[in-house]
Amino acid sequence: MARYNPKETEPKWRAAWDAAKVFEAGPPAPGKPKYYVLEMFPYPSGRLHMGHVRNYALGDVIARFKRARGFNVLHPMGWDAFGLPAENAAMERGVDPKAWTYDNIARMRSELKELGLSIDWSREFATCDLAYYGQQQAWFLELFKTGLVYRKEGVVNWDPVDQTVLANEQVVDGRGWRSGAVVEKRKLNQWFLRITDYANDLADSLATLDRWPDKVRTMQENWIGRSKGLRFKFNFSDPAPPDFAEGLEVYTTRPDTLYGASFVGVAPDHPLAEQIAAQNPAAAEFIAACRKGGASQAEIDTAEKIGFDTGLTVAHPFDPSWRLPVWIANFILMDYGTGAIFACPAHDQRDLDFARKYGLAVKPVVLPPGEDPATFEVGDEAYTGPGRIFNSQDLDGLDVETAKAAAIAKIEAQDQGQGATVFRLRDWGVARQRGWGCPIPVVHCPACGVVPLPASALPVALPDDLEFGKPGNALERHPTWKHTACPTCGAAALRETDTLDTFVDSSWYFARFTNPDSASPIDKAAADYWLPVDQYVGGIEHAVLHLLYARFVTKALADQGMLSAKEPFAGLFTQGMVTHETYRRQSGEWVEPKDLELYSEGQTRRARLIATGEPLVVGDIEKMSKSKKNTVAPEEIFEVYGVDAARLFVLSDSPPERDTQWSNAGVEGAWRFVNRVWAEVESQPAGPYETGPDDPAADAVRRGSHRLIKAMTEAIESFRFNSGIARLYEFLNLMKEHKAQGASSALLAARAEALSAFARLIAPFTPHLAEECWVQLGQSGLVVDAPWPDFDPALTQDAVVTLPVQVNGKRRGEIQAPAGAEPAEVEKMVLDDPEITRRLEGLTIRKVIVVKDRIVNIVAA
């Protein structure tokens, strides 16, 4: 009996799949529904890590399963290839970013191919291919024509380490998402995509994405931050300051509490505050103090509310004789709403904190249910719940929602403002001051201004001789590239040297995959056939960034008539990370898993250095990272255990959406499973088998097999791959119970049928092993071309079932009954059973509950 040898079998089957081109997506075919499976494409860093293995193994299970179920499957792969790491490598090692990137792609491609993924490699492309980014320039110019692309000077987030601008989405806790550097504010001329035009649609259609995790939808909803309210102007009581003759505009979501107004506040960088500061040194000093506050989240959290009374007053819109003081307050944000608010301390915690500190009025106007208007008071906690409006003249007695509408109507009737929807979402700044990216296809002409290039001038290719030896924009530095002629007037002009954010590159690649050779950016017929992606798989870290941009670009391109899909990804699955225990020496140094051995002392797990035997501290389980030295290189695992065992293990241990812990013991368990499967298949003698009388063992194997088919089908459809794999382990135990040696002919036949199904069931997880088993079992063709096995519902349960019998909910015995026995019949059997009746002596039976094929419960007293 030969041991299973993945080093021999795995390359053999990959070659067989390649030769048969089995994974190339077919043309539309009647009766063969399409299914588009896509994993987030990788950045070509040069090395495959375990996170990639899990991500692509997950997607591959779906793709192979859907193929077996008769779908026309598209499962492509490409490279998110522009971006800073290439420039950093260029700077550190003096290599050419383009060569570095394509070398990495070559290496990672061969590693990914080694994984045995069912990918249609004929569609592969990289975003740094001129054929791709040239088409991106083409649709960028289409959006330019419609006004969705625009340029403005604005305050931007500047990453001082990467020396580039970042979008709001790319600033996390005041730091750059890649570099971790504290982000600075700078005023720059910038290119923007008008994502805010789609804010309502992006928020509304989240409801249609019913195969997305709620968590991601909530995160996008929060990010878009739609709020409905009222925008209106306060008139100044006394002569208005210059520039404010029209009044001071504020935004509120609580117009119902207008009669509880206590003061009006503006942000420290509000134009009014700046105007006052210009003449008032105390105000200027206050504003400077506000700016000194740190930008980090912790500092913002703990920052005390401080204010400055401007001495100005405004008139309450419903009672012009009522004067409200105008304060400058540090808790008001210039970039939300209008940068100015009216404060109702009784019903807003921030306003209340401020009012208590400065002794401003606190007048409740919403009466909580059950409270007495004569005695209700607000202490240190604002009341933000529902209730009846009081102390509010004509609004009295209304509920909160009705009062909001009434107050808005009133303001609108006075022509002082109107109902408004405000978003937290900002337009997407897409220009980056980088050389290794997609050039923005416009020129700057001294006479004509900003001129978009005509289609005939595309693509705008990057030069091959960029110098990346120092920080900054290599494209800007290039001696000749930017010098060109204006396409309108022919005069000397300069090319735009900014390139596009790499999130633009990844915002439409899924559409390009539907026909990567199209002469237009998107082949509409192909896109309309394949889109939306039926199942998208990737990390939760892109919940807002990539997934929001891709949704927006899809909608924008659809509005240009370039495709018809309303959403890019109908189903989204966010997988967890691969983690590993950490180990340190007593001195605190991290130790790599391969340098240590684990052992047990009783129930305690311990670790020691292999080289010296030095005891180690077993630390926390953390995401694999180089800094903690808790990484495991996939290729080393493939070398020892084969690809199938590695794939199986990353899918077996945890539900796919949760983190999974890599361990050597775990992959060894998977490796043993691979060998046991092979041993089981090899021990099965070749058919045909003699006919013989049926036998209970044959029946057990048959029923077990049909139960397994049902369970696996359901497990894959509901992303419970780990549960499905657990069932594979259980079924293998059953097969070992009923082994081939000495088996009856009936059992041999049942085993043969079960093993044939088993080979197809393991194929999505361990595809090479499945092929090897398929051949060994005497089946023809490839298992990837075999249909998914069906199950007979009648065979998914035992002929005779054991029913536990409870008395008053406590287990008191059991009976054997034929499967599917009617409750009345079972009840009779139970009440005839001497063991049960003995338990019921002296009790009166109130009720007998029979759950078919599950349990019997007798309620007695």
Next chain:
RNA sequence: GCCGCCGUAGCUCAGUGGUAGAGCGCAUCCUUGGUAAGGCUGAGGUCCAGGGUUCGAGUCCCUGCGGUGGCACCA
């Protein structure tokens, strides 16, 4: 502060209102021509705590505790 998720065997985790499960680890034994191994058998459970719904709760509801993730002066 707000919104999630998690808490089940020593560890990592399944578990669909109806008999408490898997892998690894641990123990015993067998095998030593499957051997850088393989196999048999077994022990091990306050299903985080408390309350509720139910004939019946690991599962549904409420409260609390612990862990973890996301969002957050967003008017």
